Amino acid sequence: MGACLSPADDSDVSGRRTSAPLFFHPYVKGSQIVMDESHSIASRVATFCNGLVFSNRPVEPYEKxxxxxxxxxxxxxxxxRVGFTWEDPSLWEPRELPPFACPNLVNQGKTRACVLPDEYCEEGTIVSYWVDNQGCVFCSINGEPEDILLLDGVLVTSPLWAVMDIYGRTKEVQLLDPSNLPTNNNVHSPLLLAHDDQIESNRHDSHSLLEGPTGDECAVCFGHKANTMMLPCSHANFCACCSLKILKTSGCCPLCRTKVKKILHVSGSAEREGMEDQSDNAKDIQPLR
Known part of the structure; x- marks a missing residue:
């Protein structure tokens, strides 16, 4: 299968490279997928599966x-279902694509993907998702400032293509230009603001409960930055990797034993500005179901 041709990357007036527009790969897609002429709208015509689609080009860390x-x-x-693959879809034969992203494509070893929670799959919902420099995938819903942790283990040392599985009740999706959407970059989540004092208290408590971590270190592994918050308890003492492991094992916050319902990213803007490229090895953790 030949490579997908797309407009070449250009540069803005400052000399910084800017990416070509993102659209669906026009040739490599599930057997039930049809697209419009712009390759920005993809629909599944029948059944509930065989709805895989991919981006036409690699996406950068933090590119939504x-x-x-x-x-x-x-x-x-x-x-x-959404995620990323580090195998160029242009090298695949469409007829050999599996019917599902999860578990079929994931089990091939070069893709990480997960099912979006049902409450994020309503018709009219706008979903943005991206990967950070540590291979963690986050999403936001309808432009809300909360960054929700979805999965980890993406191999960020290789080029990455976006994967979307138009599965089940999801019948059609449209790719949007995030630069044309209303942004809340300067607005902090009211939830996070309301819990600022509690977070600081929780951090202090966690240092006395779990001797060892200092500053922003994860209270479990001591090796990564604590960059997530568990809800509803609001403890923010864990890195993304450990938070996901906790959610998929005990399901309870280690500090207070409250049942975890959601994991939020709490240091997105500062981390994006200050973080240099890193190369953590991908971890073999199954996607959230």
């Missing part, structure tokens, strides 16, 4: 892939 769920089919269960 923004989708609108434009149609749904209520006769099926489950919904959109």
């Amino acid at each position: 892939v923004t989708l609108k769920i434009s149609k749904e089919d209520g006769k099926w269960h489950g919904g959109l």
